[in-house]
Amino acid sequence: MALFAQSEESITYTLDECINAAIQNNLNLKSVKLDAMSNDVFFNQSKNALLPNINGSYNLGVANGRNIDPFTNAFVDERLTFSNAGLALDATVFNGFRLMNGWKQAKLNLEAAEMEIQAAKQALILEVTLAYLRVLSEQDLVVLAKARIKTTEDQLARLKTFYDAETGNPAEYHDLQGQLAADLANLAENRNTLKSSILGLNTLVNSDEKIAAAPLNNKLELEKYPYSADEVYAQALNVFPTIKSNELSLASAEKGVSIARSQFTPEISFFAGLNTNFSSAARLFNETGSNIVGTNDYVSVNNQDYQVLSNQMNYSSLEISYRDQFENNLNSSFGIAVTIPILNGFRAKNNVTLQKIRQNEALTAVQQTKLDLKEAIGQSYNAMQSAFERLQLHQDQVNAYRESFRINEIRFNSGVSNSVDYLNSKNNIDNAEINLSNVRYAYTLRAKVLEYYRVGL
CATH class of the missing domain: 1.20.1600.10 (Outer membrane efflux proteins (OEP))
Incomplete structure (x- = not known):
C-alpha cells in the first residue's frame, strides 16, 4: 500500500x-x-x-520615653537602643x-x-x-x-x-x-x-x-x-x-x-534555647575613691545636736560594648514538654x-x-x-x-x-x-x- x-x-x-x-x-x-x-x-x-525545628532570631531597635531596660529590668526615661538575639530548638520525641x-x-x-x-x-x-x-x-x-x-x-x-x-x-x-x-x-x-x-x-x-x-x-x-x-x-x-x-x-x-x-x-517534645541582649542604658561602674558628706540626720549629745556624717563612695560609669553585653548576657534553657489530650x-x-x-x-x-x-x-x-x-x-x-x-x-x-x-x-x-x-x-x-x-x- x-x-x-x-x-x-x-x-x-x-x-x-x-x-x-x-x-x-x-x-x-x-x-x-x-x-x-x-x-x-x-x-x-x-x-x-x-x-x-531550629530557628534563630535577632532584632535591633530604638525606644523613646519611659521603657524597661532589658539589661536591668528597671524603668528608664531616656532614648534607649536595644537588641536581642536567640536560638531555639524544638524536636518532637513522640x-x-x-x-x-x-x-x-x-x-x-x-x-x-x-x-x-x-x-x-x-x-x-x-x-x-x-x-x-x-x-x-x-x-x-x-x-x-x-x-x-x-x-x-x-x-x-x-x-x-x-x-x-x-x-x-x-x-x-x-x-x-x-x-x-x-x-x-x-x-x-x-x-x-x-x-x-x-x-x-x-x-x-x-x-x-x-x-x-x-x-x-x-x-x-x-x-x-x-x-x-x-x-x-x-x-x-x-x-x-x-x-x-x-x-x-x-x-x-x-x-x-x-x-x-x-x-x-500524648505528645512529648524536647526544647532548648540560647538567648542574649543589649541595652544602650547598661553601664559599668568603677570605684574612684570616697569622701565625707553630711546627711540630714542628727544625734543629740548633752542636749547638743550634731550632724551625722557619711563616707560616700565615688564611681565612674563606662559604656559596655555591644559585643561584651552579648557575651555577658548569654543564657540558655532546655527541657521536655508533654501535651496530654x-x-x-x-x-x-x-x-x-x-x-x-x-x-x-x-x-x-x-x-x-x-x-x-x-x-x-x-x-x-x-x-x-x-x-x-x-x-x-x-x-x-x-x-x-x-x-x-x-x-x-x-x-x-x-x-x-x-x-x-x-x-x-x-x-x-x-x-x-x-x-x-x-x-x-x-x-x-x-x-x-x-x-x-x-x-x-
Missing part, C-alpha cells in the same frame, strides 16, 4: 513516531505529571517534618507515630501518583494506537472507493462508445452514470471520515506539524487471540496501573486512620471516623475498578471473538462475490446480461470488501485493547 498524506504540508509518521510524539506533547499526560510533582513535594515535606505515619502515607501517595502517570501513559498509547488504526482503516476504504470508481469509469467509457454510436441500450449507459455519481459520493464521504480520523490523531499527538499515518510495517496479525478472558483478567490484576494506583491509595487511607488515632496519644471537642474521634470513611471509599474504589476492568475485558473479548468469527465469513463472502462479479462482468461485456445484474454484482463485491476491511481492523483493535489490559503497550 502506498504512503498516504492528507496534504502537501502533512508529514507522514509511523505508529511508533506518533506514540513518542504524543508522550512528549499530550496535554492530559502533562497534567497528570504535574499532579505527581505536587505529591513529590508533599513527600519531601513529610520527610523533612521528622527533623527538629506523638503516637503521627509524623512517621504521615511520611509513610505521603510515600504511598507518591507511588500512587507515579502509577497514575503510568496508567495515563498506557491509556494514551492505546488511544494513539486505536486512532492510528482508524486512520489506516479509513485509508483502505479510500483506496477501495478509488478502485470502484476506476472500474465504473472503465465500463462507462466502454458504454459511451455504444451510446455515441446510438447502439446498445442507452439505459445501461445512464445506469453506469448514476453508479459513477454514487461511487464519487462514497469517495467524498470516505475522504471526509478520513480527515476526521486524522484530526483526532493529530489532537492526541498535539504536534505543531500536520501528521498523516503511514501503513504498518507488518501486516495486521489476524491469527486467533491466544488468551481467554479469564487469563487476560488474571494478568491485568497484577500489572494494570490503575489497579495498583487504587491499591496504593487504599494503603494510604489506612495510614490516614493511624494518623488520626495518634491524636489520642483531655478534651478537644471530640475532634480526634471525628477525624478517626472521617478517615475510616475515606478508607472504605478507597476499598470500594479498588473493588469497583476490578469489577469495571473485568466487565471491560469481557466485552472486548466477546467483540474480538465475534470479529474473528465474522472475519472468515466475510473473506468467504468476498471470494464468492468476486467470482460472481467476474462472471457477470464477462456476461455484461458480452451483452448477455443487463446493467442491473452487473451493478448488483458490483455493489455486492464492493460492500463485501468494505465489510472485510472493517472487520479486519475491528479484530485488530479489540486484540490491541486486550493486550493493553493484559501487559500494557
